[in-house]
Amino acid sequence: xxxxxxxxxxxxxxxxxxxxxxxxxxxxxxxxxxxxxxxxxxxxxxxxxxxxxxxxxxxxxxxxxxxxxxxxxxxxxxxxxxxxxxxxxxxxxxxxxxxxxxxxxxxxxxxxxxxxxxxxxxxxxxxxxxxxxxxxxxxxxxxxxxxxxxxxxxxxxxxxxxxxxxxxxxxxxxxxxxxxxxxxxxxxxxxxxxxxxxxxxxxxxxxxxxxxxxxxxxxxxxxxxxxxxxxxxxxxxxxxxxxxxxxxxxxxxxxxxxxxxxxxxxxxxxxxxxxxxxxxxxxxxxxxxxxxxxxxxxxxxxxxxxxxxxxxxxxxxxxxxxxxxxxxxxxxxxxxxxxxxxxxxxxxxxxxxxxxxxxxxxxxxxxxxxxxxxxxxxxxxxxxxxxxxxxxxxxxxxxxxxxxxxxxxxxxxxxxxxxxxxxxxxxxxxxxxxxxxxxxxxxxxxxxxxxxxxxxxxxxxxxxxxxxxxxxxxxxxxxxxxxxxxxxxxxxxxxxxxxxxxxxxxxxxxxxxxxxxxxxxxxxxxxxxxxxxxxxxxxxxxxxxxxxxxxxxxxxxxxxxxxxxxxxxxxxxxxxxxxxxxxxxxxxxxxxxxxxxxxxxxxxxxxxxxxxxxxxxxxxxxxxxxxxxxxxxxxxxxxxxxxxxxxxxxxxxxxxx
Numbered sequence: 001x002x003x004x005x006x007x008x009x010x011x012x013x014x015x016x017x018x019x020x021x022x023x024x025x026x027x028x029x030x031x032x033x034x035x036x037x038x039x040x041x042x043x044x045x046x047x048x049x050x051x052x053x054x055x056x057x058x059x060x061x062x063x064x065x066x067x068x069x070x071x072x073x074x075x076x077x078x079x080x081x082x083x084x085x086x087x088x089x090x091x092x093x094x095x096x097x098x099x100x101x102x103x104x105x106x107x108x109x110x111x112x113x114x115x116x117x118x119x120x121x122x123x124x125x126x127x128x129x130x131x132x133x134x135x136x137x138x139x140x141x142x143x144x145x146x147x148x149x150x151x152x153x154x155x156x157x158x159x160x161x162x163x164x165x166x167x168x169x170x171x172x173x174x175x176x177x178x179x180x181x182x183x184x185x186x187x188x189x190x191x192x193x194x195x196x197x198x199x200x201x202x203x204x205x206x207x208x209x210x211x212x213x214x215x216x217x218x219x220x221x222x223x224x225x226x227x228x229x230x231x232x233x234x235x236x237x238x239x240x241x242x243x244x245x246x247x248x249x250x251x252x253x254x255x256x257x258x259x260x261x262x263x264x265x266x267x268x269x270x271x272x273x274x275x276x277x278x279x280x281x282x283x284x285x286x287x288x289x290x291x292x293x294x295x296x297x298x299x300x301x302x303x304x305x306x307x308x309x310x311x312x313x314x315x316x317x318x319x320x321x322x323x324x325x326x327x328x329x330x331x332x333x334x335x336x337x338x339x340x341x342x343x344x345x346x347x348x349x350x351x352x353x354x355x356x357x358x359x360x361x362x363x364x365x366x367x368x369x370x371x372x373x374x375x376x377x378x379x380x381x382x383x384x385x386x387x388x389x390x391x392x393x394x395x396x397x398x399x400x401x402x403x404x405x406x407x408x409x410x411x412x413x414x415x416x417x418x419x420x421x422x423x424x425x426x427x428x429x430x431x432x433x434x435x436x437x438x439x440x441x442x443x444x445x446x447x448x449x450x451x452x453x454x455x456x457x458x459x460x461x462x463x464x465x466x467x468x469x470x471x472x473x474x475x476x477x478x479x480x481x482x483x484x485x486x487x488x489x490x491x492x493x494x495x496x497x498x499x500x501x502x503x504x505x506x507x508x509x510x511x512x513x514x515x516x517x518x519x520x521x522x523x524x525x526x527x528x529x530x531x532x533x534x535x536x537x538x539x540x541x542x543x544x545x546x547x548x549x550x551x552x553x554x555x556x557x558x559x560x561x562x563x564x565x566x567x568x569x570x571x572x573x574x575x576x577x578x579x580x581x582x583x584x585x586x587x588x589x590x591x592x593x594x595x596x597x598x599x600x601x602x603x604x605x606x607x608x609x610x611x612x613x614x615x616x617x618x619x620x621x622x623x624x625x626x627x628x629x630x631x632x633x634x635x636x637x638x639x640x641x642x643x644x645x646x647x648x649x650x651x652x653x654x655x656x657x
Contacts, residue, residue: 008296009047009225012082013039014280015293017254019078021277022286023095023102025270030096030104033251033264034159035075037190037222041157041247042075044228046083047300051152053308054084054301057112061311063152064115064131068124069159069188070105077102080113082293084301087112089287108420108448116420117448120440122165123413125185128156129171130417130426132183132242133392133402137372138423140397142325147318149311152182153236159188160198163206169213170410175242176214179394183242184235185215188222190251194265206246215244222247240394254280332370332423346528347493350519353557354457356493357515358383360500365389365400368425372418373455374402375429376411376437382429382457382515408434412441419450425504429455431463432514433472435479445510446484453503454512459489459557460608460627462640463517467633477610479512480581488535488580489514489607491560492521494528495579498535502583505536514557518636521561531577538583539595543567543575552596553654554578554605554617559645563606566651573654574600581613602657608645623653 017039024030046052050063067076074095081087087101094100101111105119115131118124132154139150162168175183187206191198207217216238220227228247235243252264255272263269277284319326344363347356365371365386372392379385379401390399404411411428418426430438435456445452461471479487488499488511496515503511523531526542534540539554543564550572555563560577567575576595578584584592596603596617603622605614611626618624627643640646 008292009043010040011290012047012293012296013043014282015289016042016075016078016082017280018277018282019081019092019287019289020074021270021273023074023077023092024267025273026093026286027096028267028270030074030267031071031265032074032255032267032269033192033258034069034072034188034190035078036255036259036264037249037251037253038072038075038157038188038247039253040223040225041186041188041228041249042079044225044232045155046079047296048229049232050155051304051307052083052113053304054086054113056308057085059308059311061149061152061308061315064128064154066115066118066124066128066131066154066156067106068118068122068128068156068162070118070121070124072159073102073104073106076106076114077111080111082289082297083113084297085113092287116416117444120165120444121159121161122163122167122171123416123440123444125156125158125162125168126171126410126413126441127417127420128154128185129175129180129183129410130414131421132175132180132417133178133414134418134421134423135182136178136180136397137392142329144318144322147314147321149315149318153184154182155184155186157186157188160191160193160202163187164202167409167413170407171413172210172213172215172242174404174407174410174414177394178392179214179240180242181238181240184232185242185244187244187246188249189246190249192251192260192262192264194262196262210244214241216241217244217246219246219248222249223253328369329423344497347522350521351493352516352519353490353492353496354381354383354515354517356496357455357500357513358385359493360497362387364500364504369400370423370425371427372400372402372424373427373429374404374411374415376404376408376434377406378430378457379403381431382455384427384429384455402428404428408437409441412438412445415452416441416445416448416450419445419452420448425451425453427453427455429457431458431470431472432456432475433458433470435475435512439478442479442485442510442512443482446482449484449508450510451507452510454510455515456512457515458517459514460516461631461643462558462608462636462645464636464639465633468630471631472609473627473630474610476514476607477612480613484509486511486580486582487514488512488583489557490535490579491555491557491577492523492531494523494531495535495577498532499579501532502536502580516558518558520558523561523564525564526577534577535579536583537587537591538580538585539576539578541574541595542577545572545574547572549574549597549600551602551604551654551657552576552600554603554614556607559606559608562645562647562650565647566654569651570654578617604650604654604657606645606650608643621657623657625650625653
């Protein structure tokens with residue numbers, strides 16, 4: 001790197017500092033410290049090191065840049081603007097305002113160049129590891145000796161807070177286990193958290209921690225452009241280990257009143273915007289960019305275009321030489337994921353819905369190679385291990401079973417990372433009661449509209465003697481509170497098949513399948529097609545009244561068989577299976593009225609979980625048979641009697657309304 005190039009980089013770094021100050025000052029809100037401290041890192045990444053193409057932000061051959069420290073979003077927006085992405089000065093002026101492309105934390109799908117929605121600290125690290133997993137899977141399937149198409153890097157920028165979150169340890173442990181040498185973690189080590197010096201809450205040796213996980217570790221001066229380039233270049237040449245670059249920086253660099261202190265975490269330093277511009281030799285005009293900087297990045301775009309065209313040429317040659325591989329790549333994640341459903345035999349004897357799900361998944365996965373799955377050390381219990389497709393490991397990146405170990409948080413975040421890439425349909429399993437560990441990642445999947453599938457088994461207090469720590473009560477209601485998450489609790493194998501079809505067809509958000517441990521009977525009195533189709537609607541008439549309608553009995557999962565048994569005794573009673581409340585709510589008013597006529601106000605809902613979600617459906621004259629206390633360590637049948645989850649009690653309540 002020559003003197004003139006280095007000076008251009010430094011001017012770009014100072015320009016980014018000015019833009020960040022202007023954004024925060026205009027919004028009177030936001031985080032200054034990290035963007036000011038990471039200016040040189042940004043200049044090196046977008047000025048030389050990353051492969052990107054601003055006019056095609058989702059180009060498969062690009063490097064991925066994930067900002068895990070999402071509160072520093074102004075840093076990312078400044079560099080995306082300078083690098084030529086479709087992010088105008090007007091958008092920078094609208095930082096943190098309603099409807100802008102520059103929200104307070106990066107949001108996937110809103111801003112070109114933003115790879116994932118980051119906010120809760122540490123999630124971006126897990127997302128980046130998931131992206132690195134996806135890239136390894138793609139390379140194992142489609143790269144050849146002559147054509148390296150998926151050899152890009154996944155770069156994640158994190159801070160002290162990200163590494164303090166336990167999720168970072170979980171995710172990085174897996175990155176080391178799997179030898180993800182395409183993953184580079186850039187640690188902004190400014191030694192300051194929001195409450196003060198890092199030393200108040202941390203004393204660990206980060207170098208030894210990551211070395212123990214299997215990372216190569218380098219330490220550099222994060223304000224030294226040459227050191228950044230050298231360390232990054234070395235990191236890209238690792239044979240089989242993920243990389244950590246610890247960049248020692250000064251938070252709030254350039255603002256004497258706040259630099260190096262926790263004051264830099266807020267917007268307070270924005271009052272010095274004019275002084276900072278002057279000290280850096282920038283124009284006093286807010287949001288101005290010097291012509292030299294524009295020219296520098298125009299030249300950079302031209303260089304990036306050369307790499308982009310070279311990759312496209314390689315891709316074209318590969319397609320011509322390997323047409324079958326090309327066809328498979330194009331089909332990944334496509335609608336044909338549903339192929340094979342017709343081969344699944346019907347259930348003829350009692351079976352746990354977790355087992356039904358396992359049978360169905362085997363058939364679907366054999367026909368559709370985009371399906372990948374993992375488990376938090378519960379493959380054998382959740383029944384989602386895929387036979388004959390191999391296990392993902394450092395020696396078999398083509399494997400489609402991911403052993404996450406007892407790491408629910410990392411599992412959720414990595415599944416999101418795989419889903420952000422868009423090539424594979426990821427799913428992961430654990431017990432429903434442990435979905436609390438998954439919840440932050442599930443919420444982000446719903447927010448970012450990612451089609452992740454969660455296989456959550458052991459669905460009620462009827463798991464029995466394991467006791468209240470393992471018996472879900474409030475988890476179903478809690479998941480149903482998450483916007484844009486479909487929660488499906490099927491009652492037998494046919495409803496499970498309908499649930500899988502619904503989940504695989506859904507592209508605009510995640511789906512949670514809530515499955516039983518105990519055997520459930522096949523509901524043969526309901527036509528199979530109605531059960532499958534009814535799940536897609538969210539609700540359907542499982543048993544229609546034969547006399548004028550007086551009462552409605554609503555049920556899901558293991559309670560539907562009981563409801564049908566009781567409902568059969570009352571010709572004026574309709575039984576409605578309601579496996580997915582969210583899908584029911586998306587029906588037209590006319591269809592909802594046809595299923596649950598407003599004129600019929602005598603209603604009873606039964607579900608082995610919190611009653612909370614059902615009040616809106618039973619109304620003021622209705623009743624709910626649910627479980628609103630923690631369970632006990634006891635056999636399942638004893639628990640059923642204790643909580644009144646019996647046909648006798650159900651019939652008693654139905655007679656009372």
